[in-house]
Amino acid sequence: MTKINVPLLDLVAQYQEIKPEMDAAIQRVLDSGHFILGPEVAAFEKETAAYLSVAHGIGVASGTDALLLALRALEIGPGDEVILPAYTFFATIGTVLHVGATPVLVDIDVQSYCINIEQTRAKVTSATKAIIPVHLYGQAAEMDALTEIAREHDLSIIEDNAQAFGAEYKGRKTGGISDIGCLSFFPSKNLGGYGDGGMIVTNNLELAEKIRMLRAHGWKKKYFPEILGYNSRLDALQAAVLRVKLQHIDRWNDGRRKVAHVYSKALTDTPNLKTPYEAPNRKHVYHLYILQMKNRDQVQEKLKEAGIGTSIYYPQPLHLAEPCRELGYTEGDFPVTEKASRETLAIPVYPEMTAAQIEYVIDVVKRSI
Numbered sequence: 001m002t003k004i005n006v007p008l009l010d011l012v013a014q015y016q017e018i019k020p021e022m023d024a025a026i027q028r029v030l031d032s033g034h035f036i037l038g039p040e041v042a043a044f045e046k047e048t049a050a051y052l053s054v055a056h057g058i059g060v061a062s063g064t065d066a067l068l069l070a071l072r073a074l075e076i077g078p079g080d081e082v083i084l085p086a087y088t089f090f091a092t093i094g095t096v097l098h099v100g101a102t103p104v105l106v107d108i109d110v111q112s113y114c115i116n117i118e119q120t121r122a123k124v125t126s127a128t129k130a131i132i133p134v135h136l137y138g139q140a141a142e143m144d145a146l147t148e149i150a151r152e153h154d155l156s157i158i159e160d161n162a163q164a165f166g167a168e169y170k171g172r173k174t175g176g177i178s179d180i181g182c183l184s185f186f187p188s189k190n191l192g193g194y195g196d197g198g199m200i201v202t203n204n205l206e207l208a209e210k211i212r213m214l215r216a217h218g219w220k221k222k223y224f225p226e227i228l229g230y231n232s233r234l235d236a237l238q239a240a241v242l243r244v245k246l247q248h249i250d251r252w253n254d255g256r257r258k259v260a261h262v263y264s265k266a267l268t269d270t271p272n273l274k275t276p277y278e279a280p281n282r283k284h285v286y287h288l289y290i291l292q293m294k295n296r297d298q299v300q301e302k303l304k305e306a307g308i309g310t311s312i313y314y315p316q317p318l319h320l321a322e323p324c325r326e327l328g329y330t331e332g333d334f335p336v337t338e339k340a341s342r343e344t345l346a347i348p349v350y351p352e353m354t355a356a357q358i359e360y361v362i363d364v365v366k367r368s369i
Ligand SMILES: *Cc1c(COP(=O)(O)O)cnc(C)c1O
Pocket: 062, 063, 064, 065, 088, 089, 091, 092, 134, 160, 162, 163, 183, 184, 185, 186, 196, 197, 198
């Protein structure tokens, strides 16, 4: 078999496809001389909120800051508990620790890799203030059940939608389903900028106004802070880049889904290999295409030798991360999470992949298991 190089992601190929409009958008910002917030950011906030069918979008410096400011806006702090899955990117828990609240971890669901509903329900106490479901790998968490738990106990839900821009749950766009949605525009995300960026979306005007203050030193009127805020603003160049990309996101997400479905059809009956589960009432946008297998490290090595890029999301569960040590968790607490961290592997999935590349990845995976 001839070797074909297949990187995990190809942002250069994506840029080449939209180069004229992208170059024009960047030039427009350079010509305007306006680089932080301003009309470009305001337009992008409006367009994103409309896309997600929410009232307000507030551009911030990163997805991590989106989570941080969301927690601050909800006045979550010391003494408060926040329930979140043990298997996600570190920012989901790091921001909870930063505001001084206590993260309460639960395991993930075996099929979807999203937050386990029964455990979430069982972990609610009188100190619980919020749940942070993560729409991991591009598929929505079980939002109806979470909404019910939240209503019953008067909790807020903060959707970590960093990996699922354009995903749907029962026909509704994720990020816009709960009180607050947090978006990341990190370059590798489905809607990625050319640098860091993030956004908070909400239907709640009061929260939106507070977040607008929090992102700019806590002031409405310049130099007169009313609350303790941050410097966490989206810049105009990123907004211009993202406005161009927003025009293409549905086509790109469909392209990801097509690649994923070819993979799944070809690999689903392979022994000792688990392909992604796609819930029937959800639109999975395949931020990552995740395979699970016992001999993961060996398979990763074989794919590498064959020129195929892979990555592990995530090699360490949150409860075993050093900054979480004082929470008192130990190995064995979250078996599904721990198994996933040992056995999952992301393989290339992006709309620019050629048929030859897709076939090649399938062949090499089959031979490597
Ligand atoms: C990427 C990511 C974040 C953080 O986003 P940044 O823009 O990199 O700060 C948060 N949560 C999840 C699940 C992510 O994948």
